[in-house]
Amino acid sequence: MMQxxxxxxxEDDEIDAIKFSSTLKNxxxxxxxxxxxxxxxxxxxxxxxxxxxxxxxxxxxNMPKMNGIEFLESIKQDPLFxxxxxxxxxxxxxKVDIHATFEQQIAGYMVKPFDHKDYKDIVQLIKDYxxxxxxxxx
Numbered sequence: 001m002m003q004x005x006x007x008x009x010x011e012d013d014e015i016d017a018i019k020f021s022s023t024l025k026n027x028x029x030x031x032x033x034x035x036x037x038x039x040x041x042x043x044x045x046x047x048x049x050x051x052x053x054x055x056x057x058x059x060x061x062n063m064p065k066m067n068g069i070e071f072l073e074s075i076k077q078d079p080l081f082x083x084x085x086x087x088x089x090x091x092x093x094x095k096v097d098i099h100a101t102f103e104q105q106i107a108g109y110m111v112k113p114f115d116h117k118d119y120k121d122i123v124q125l126i127k128d129y130x131x132x133x134x135x136x137x138x
């Protein structure tokens with residue numbers, strides 16, 4: 001049996017996780033969204049599924065146990081995980097966070113807006129990134 005394509009979403013806020021997943025579904029995104037609450041859980045998931053990696057990772061930065069930057073540093077050291085595209089989707093617009101994540105070769109950095117329409121537009125951008133990237137067609 002072939003395993004379904006999916007994205008991994010690391011988000012500790014359950015409401016944000018549901019909001020993101022339902023917005024993607026409403027935008028006709030057909031891949032499964034696997035949600036983990038922090039970097040430790042995300043890393044454990046990747047290690048347990050080394051033969052079934054996500055197409056890309058959407059990452060919050062402000063999480064307990066292992067935050068987003070620590071998670072990035074960890075996966076970028078693993079030869080199997082370091083090429084997985086990562087899009088940061090967070091409330092932080094702190095320049096230190098932005099620079100630290102781009103140093104880890106992320107694919108993009110999006111700040112979560114509070115307005116519903118703006119939120120939907122950002123999620124649409126994330127979907128479009130995947131739909132239009134070369135990786136989305138292999």
